[in-house]
Amino acid sequence: MDVYSRRPWLGLYTSRPADAGPEFANALEMFAAAVGRAPETPILRYFDGVTTLRELDALSDAFACGLLDSGVAHGDRVALYLQNVPQFVVALLGVWKAGGIVVSVNPMYRPRELDELLRDSGAKAVVCLEGLYANVRAVFDGTVFTTSELRHQSRNDPRAFAGVERLACPDALDLEEAIARYAGRRPPEVRPRPDDVAVLTYTSGTTGPPKGALNTHGNIVFTASVYRDWTETGPEDVILGVAPLFHVTGLIGHIGLALLVGCPLVLFHRFEPSLAVDTVRESGATFTVGSITVFLALMNAPNADRAALGGLTTIYSGGAPIPPAVVKAFVERFGTYIHNIYGLTETTSPALAVPLRSAAPVDEATGALSVGVPVYGTVVRVVGDDGVPLPAGEVGEIVVAGPQVVPGYWRKPEATAGTFRDGGLHTGDVGYMDAAGWFFIVDRKKDQINAGGYKVWPREVEDVLYEHPAVHEAAVVGVPDPYRGETVAAFVSLRPGHHANEQDLIAFCKPRLAAYKYPRRVTILPDLPKTATGKLLRRELRTRPGSP
Known part of the structure; x- marks a missing residue:
């Protein structure tokens, strides 16, 4: 049997069958239904301002x-x-x-x-x-x-x-x-028809000039319903708006979900950790989704404790890799598990997600935390360079097909043809699926480091660095090396009140990684460069003056 067809989680973790048709033709119809059900319900909260x-x-x-x-x-x-x-x-x-x-x-x-x-x-x-x-x-x-x-x-x-x-x-x-x-x-x-474009959501430009993804009304209705059913968010819940609204995560996981369900979305202008903690306490927020950098920042906020954040009972995180050590520390401090979710601008947010109340497995060989299983109605495959699906356990490119995949890029036929082909979206992310159907992302294709002929994935090294008690954030890149051609370099920021130097961190990694994987150079920075959605800008680190 094709292992990609064995998806036992469908119907088990969600209330919506995989073959269900769209609930609404467009996002306006979705919103109108919420207005008709409970017009006096607060839908937006902004400090002491409320909009029904x-x-x-x-x-x-x-x-x-x-x-x-x-x-x-x-x-x-x-x-x-x-x-x-x-x-x-x-x-x-x-x-x-x-x-x-x-x-x-x-x-x-x-x-x-x-x-x-x-x-x-x-x-x-x-x-x-x-x-x-x-x-x-x-x-x-x-x-x-x-x-x-x-x-x-x-x-x-x-x-x-x-x-x-x-x-x-x-x-x-x-x-x-x-x-x-x-x-x-x-x-x-x-x-609007389901295939009419609702939003041009531009890619972050981490791999080149931004491209406008054609997020349709049908895409938005489908992915808003995925968030609702996968997270079991209902009218009694309160959504904390930590993701930027201009980004597809904020568009769907905040606005789309709130408009579909008819529950309050709490906004606070821009993310600031202490203000976010206060906002959770004051608003009674129960659900949010954001980059892992958001939750790292919350952990270090001076006013963060279990009493303040304990009401935030459902958390999902996507857009950047989640180190297992961070999930463990967050649960220990605040009692809430951070569920992984995986998607792109081109998938209008979710394609893979960890089922609610389930813990993502960790691959013993790489230390990677699973990004979940395909959400309903979605087929995710791992393919080789020839486009042929690979068996479970083998690493290749992640390809997604489903109602959330956009039809292409705005006025860019060549880029569209290169990315959307053979019946799916070729994500550029490299990963694998285990025998039980859990997916693991290894890294971006372009981020692989070739150290003297040995392949190194930055995520594996970053996950080890995150185990060090002084490390707040970590980014690993390949930099030119006269002997090995390319070598492993790490950039880190430190947690407040903690201290470590380059040699401390190299010594920490050395016994935990193969000889060709541990970082030969470490640079400590006050903050690491990121996109507005929390993705680490490795390309900026590679070209940074004085790079290690």
Whole structure:
């Protein structure tokens, strides 16, 4: 029997059968159902500000009318250049109701990076925070709606907004004024098809120029339902918004899940560990999903203890490898297990996940923690360089097929053809499946280190470094070496109040790894470079001045 067809977890860990059809035709229909069920339910919380489903429906209706009057037409792209604020959700729904396509933009982007995305997407309008308006006007002369951090939230909370004031934005339209102007009006009804594009979500660019993944309405409805059923999130739950909303994890695991289930999404502008701990305590948050760097930061927050975080009973983490030592330490301190989840921008978030209340196995040979099993309706295979599926236990490229896989990249036919082929998405991630059907990610293909002919995967070395009590974060790369061609180099940051030097860490790794695997060079940094979603930027470390 084809081992990839033996998926005993289907129907065992989720309430939804693998062959069930889509519940809704599009994300607007999904949202409308939640409004119809319980319109007075709080759906967004932002410090002391609360927005109900009925209010969110009305706000997004008004904004859609403002967009249409400003010249945005069906199929036009509208960029959202915002932090984790309620206005993001209002604008997202408003763009969809106007028949448009949302372009998610990282609020950390500077004008050059912003220009690249706006040009590539052909955005007709931009919604941005007032503090980011200058960046927009430096590269864009179209319609701009601006909004202040002070809107929809407490005017008196000094933890995140001390000294924040309204800023003048000449030639911009004020988002709040536009909503007030069109209050009570409804836009003409639009009914997106499942294969209509809802969001252009740009890849992080860790392997080259960003590409806009065509996340469709069907993709969003499917993956929101995966999160709901896999995590058993219901109307009584509260979602903590730690992942950036512009990223596919925030789009689906926060916004999509909240709009489908009709439960509150708690936002707090941008992630700051102590503020996040306070927010969990104050909001009664029960579920979240984010990069492992989020949970590393929470562990080191001065106000973090079991009483503060104990209510956060369901946690998933994806986007970056999870060292087993970190999961163990988090459970010991806070009592909650961190479940692995695996997906990409191109899979609209989840493709593999550890079933709720299950512990991921650890591979004895490599120390890698499993990223889970395929979510329902999804086929995941491991293939060799020739594209032929490999048997259990053999390492190859991960290929995903299912309703969450996007149809391609925006206006990039060559990149689309190279990535989406032979009936699946070729992820570029290398891994294997064990005999029981659990999947393990070894690393990215391009990150493999060739040390004198021996192959070294950075994750294995990083997992060993994380076992050292002083190590907060670790990243391993290959750097040129005159003798071996390439050698193993490590970059680490240390936990507050802990000390270690290069020789300490090399000596720690030496007895735990084969001779060709342990790092020959270690550099200690205050912080490691990452994308906004927590992925380590190994390419930046390789080219860093003074690299080891």
